[in-house]
Amino acid sequence: MPSQYRINRIVEIGDTLHRCGCAPYKVERYTTFYANKYGVNCMIQATPTSINYQFPDDNNAVIMKRHKPSSIDLGLLANTIIQLQQPLTPVPLAPAEGISYPSWAVCLANTCIPPAFLMLVGSTYEALCVSFLLGFLVWLSQVFCSKRRSIAVEFFGALIVAFTVAFIASLGVPIPILGLCIAAVVLFVPGLSISNALECLAFNDLVSGTSLLGQCFLTLIKLLIGIIIGLHIGEAIFGTAESIDYQNEFPIWLQILGLPIISFSLGVMFKARPIDTVYSLPVAVLGMWGPFYLGFDGGWVVGTWVTTVLITLYGTWIARRLNLTGIIFIVQGIIILVPGSRVLVSASQSVFEQSILPIPSIGLSALFMFSAIVAGQITAYSIYSPKIERDL
Template sequence: MDTQEFLKKRKFIIQLGKALHKFGTPAYRLEAHLRRVASTLGIEGYFLITPTTMTFVLQHDADQEYNHMARVNPGDLDLGSLARTDELVNQLLEGERTLDDAIERLQEIADKPAPYGRLMTGLSFMLSPAAFAMLMGTSWQDVFWSGILGLPVYLLVIAAEKSRRMAEMLEPLAAILCAIGACAIAHISPQLNIPVVVLSAIIIFIPGLALTLGLAELAARDLMSGTARIMDAMMLMCKLYFGGMLGLVIGHAIFGDVPQVIPVPLERWHSWLAVPILSATLVILFKARSKDAPWGIIAGIIAFIAAQIGGIYLGESMGIFVGAFAVGIYANLYSRWQKAPASIALLQGIVILVPGSKTYIGLNALISGEVMLNQAQIGAQVFLIFMSLVAGLIFSNVAVTPRSTL
């Protein structure tokens, strides 16, 4: 390999790593993928990835070594770009594209605008809180107002895209405004469950998936990235909780206290309606391709059904293990059938199972002593659910080997 060819391959590997990191690929999967790509291209590579830093060590020959370090921002999930990047890598490794074409195409993927317009994305920000409230087993009015409060949250997200200052305070500000709004709405609908409505309205920010990925990285012995991701998720959870509590204090000061009346909960079968709705909104929020959308929705349904069946025989917390195991196997089979990253189906299914909301509820119980929705021993449940999720994913990869590292 001459020096010019090495420089091209080096450029592609570095751009590939940064792109996949930007699209939300976990560190342990990204490192393994980059090692595979570098080895196939005839380069010996070593990689150290965390949510905020990337280190590349690439060897040209025994005497020449190239090091590259970059400071990056934590990536956001973009499953559509992830799938396109995986296709590009496969085309390059199979000789269907030249290295120059691959570098140019990689840049096009990174610069590609969001696949769904403002209208559909805004609708998803409204439907996802409503669907989550249905899963929480609260009342119809809680479901309705949770969806309504999802709209101002989306407007804040749009503002954060244009302003760095807004982006820095997006999550706590959204929690503050939703809490104040819920206090105001409670005077119109006195049976409103204010804490549940606030939690549902900001559910898009609750870092349950980030906590799960962080624990998965720790289980894969990627200690630096796993610890950093978990601490970042916990700090985000604290900011959301503080914003919610501050908003409630301000709301009660402005509108006064409203007597809490226990609302009439929805029937259990409504959860089965909520799951496909929530899964469909995740397709848009995670920017998945339209052709991958049905697979993602099916993943959410499989995860929920398997967890429900497992919960009947093993209990709620351990039932999550069955759900994670089932959706892990499904994702790996999907990866083989469609020749696409397993993450596309896996993440959309896992989101249905992650106990991000219970983590928030547990934080509320720890600080205020209040228990939302009569969920006792929430701390032990959260711990068992997270461990069940990670164990289910590990066992599923043993049962069905994934097609690729992504």
């Protein structure tokens, strides 16, 4: 019969992995691996909002845990994986701790993400200047919409941003209204969650996959409705403003500069260890420019598939070298690559009938890119599986 200490440790590991943002089926595998490593027979069922533990050797004891939807905490995830590989000791180990960045760093990261996104996709210098203000407003919305109000942070953040953009545009500043709104809320776009949902579906975890997709679509709806309401309120108060068409006034060096800025900003927002953010830079480069140059005349779909394979292979390889999990290093590349923002762009273009980015059929391409990402991940894992998969 397993001791209560070991049972508590297994439950603690599973709960922490779930809280860090691991896909549910990976939570099951990692926790089962940890239990089997120490001779504990454990059956685990994880969903996006709950985990059930059953211990057959302990009179079929069942522990049921209800959790909030997970958030991404890469530092805590890395430290938990490190602790997972350590042997059990008679004296209980302190729970793994994450990385805590000061408030000014979080504020700076929020402020830098919108302009960095505009640098990558191209825009005007006026829009670049305004985007710093919008990033600061997004940070304020996160500060005020905390704890029980956090469920509405995406909606209120999008509403405040859209209202501010409508006001600035009414002053005659030449800016792309919808492009600025989307750049400001791109942090809220659940690109990684969508990718995790499709990955769960690909590995036959249908319950978790459909649940995650539902959460993702709810977030996208909150963002879209917030932008629409904010713009309409702003236009009702300040009058209708003209939005300029897509323009790219940035030199190539400024676009290149945007990549490390958004990479390190995302690292701060996701509480990643600084060294892990540095290791993730190659996947950020692949995620941004891979679909353009690795398509081999096959278009976006082929380029996305090849890029996803390379991102996943690199993340898995560096994770095996450092005895960590690949998601820590893959996440930035997938977020930059995953077309979550494309869905929002597509919906906005359908509602407002305005061209935001010079990409034809952007909504359809987003659907194909989702499929290519899932196919790329499966291909990469079949070529070079994670260490945890080989040890199970």
